[in-house]
Amino acid sequence: MFWRTVCGRAYPRVIGSQREKSWIFFEILLPLLQVTAYVFIYRAIEAPPEFLGFVVLGGAMSAYWLNVLWSMASQLYWEKETGNLELYIVAPTSRMAILLGMALGGMFQTTLRAAAIVTIGSLLFRVPMTVTNVPVLLGVFLTTLVALYGLGMMLSSLFLLFGREAWHFSNLLQEPVSLVSGFYFPVRALGQVIAAAASALPITLGLDAMRQLLFPSMMESLRFLSAEVELGILTGSAVVFLLLAHRALAHFEKLARREGRLTVRGQ
């Protein structure tokens, strides 16, 4: 039942969302515009061409962050508003399976967008990438996604209890995270203390490690930690976030049942 639930819940994201073609405009062209703005800034100050790569990669990874915030963390709020949450709770399946289905569907959906941003951005701005170690790069990328979506699953359990308050929380996280995680520049530029604090968010270390593996010579002097250390921390984060998500989900579901918040709409 667990894997059937995962597939069932992933389905609307894998199939359903592709049916609305407006995503090509909103989720590829609009992010590319933002990337373009940074590209022109770097070009104007005659930054090395690798910086264009930092921006394109950051633009692609920002798609995952937005997906985690608005389609993972906040998703149970929408599910409550539409009446799906009641049916999820009443079903005999695991809540983690539902969240995992949402996460896998979201990853698939976002990977299409992120791949399009990377491909178009790289070709358009002639980004000089040197992939030094494909397996490690893939490992870092996938571990980052697991940790990031684990964080999303943990945050989503908060929405079982809180409604609009948690919505504001997502709003609050969106822009500051793109700044402190270094979406458009190496995070080390913010200083060791802020970079270390921002490392609590998997996307910070994921981006830094991927940049090291794609632009090794330029990142030698700009890296925060070594890619190996960052991969280790990401692996730990992934485990911790998934475990916390499991605990938080059980705790907040219990609390929400007690306080009658599972089915109250328009909170």
Added chain:
Amino acid sequence: MSSEFAIRTEDLRRVFRTRKREAKKQKREVVALDGITFKVPRGELFGVLGPNGAGKTTTIKILATLLTPTSGHAWVAGIDVAADPKGVRHHIGMVSGGETSGYGLLTVEENLWMFSQFYGMETRAARARIRELLAVVGLSDRAKTKIYHLSTGMRQKMNFVRGFLTEPEILFLDEPTLGLDVQTARTLRGFVSNWLREHPDRTILLTTHAMHEADELCGRVAIIDRGRILACDAPSNLKRDLKHEAVVRLRIGGLEDVRPIVATVPSVSRFSQTAHDDCVEADVILANDAVLTGLLAAVEAAGGTLLSLEKRAPTLEDVFLDVVGHGFEESSGGGAS
């Protein structure tokens, strides 16, 4: 706890507490359920009848493990809903009126398949069952339609199919025909009756404020108001208890409120009125026919004109009026839903 009963509650109570921030403007506590006790044997279609805010939905939410009781106990399929909600969920299904569940970009068939997966149904079996049930509710031609194109009635038919798809042992129907047109509501009622006939071991708990629906479908009904069960029996028994009294509907012109007049007439057991543009419609239960003469004289003396008078056999609505002491329209409820 024996599982002889599909559902059993014991002194079930639920109090909603307003959060501190909101409490400045509103009352602090709302008693949605005030100690309800009932038993539903397996195979029964049991109705919970009451006005908005009576506590019907709160009862269903507790039984369906969406809400914990403040005190008291409830068992579904012999399992304590508060102690083992996961255990309960293997035995239940739920359909609510006005449900907007599902994903608009998926088709009817895809949405139903998705929900079947949450119950671990094998895909081929699920698809076959979906086709079968869509045909029963007359929705086969919409199987490939995205659900945002469906009308309210079609959507509710789809919800019904979802609820019955997994053939649950115990099914909760919460105002399932709410807002539907007469034809669709009739189709769904027929569907429920047939399903129960074909599956005599299954149990349904239906909440409704549609008296005729409860009358038509339910083996027994509990009349609930302000969180309390006021009567619980078969509809025919409840109506039989009223037969010695006279149930009369009067349409009176020239007056806006007949309550003060009725209050002066002795032996009027129960009274409720609905104001219309041109008249007041009053349902009265009289201790005997002789009281009617006095009532009509009082109306005339107050300047009212009798437009029509209908004496009829008691309905569940009359039972409700008799038991609760006021009509549906006049019930303020306890604030729960």
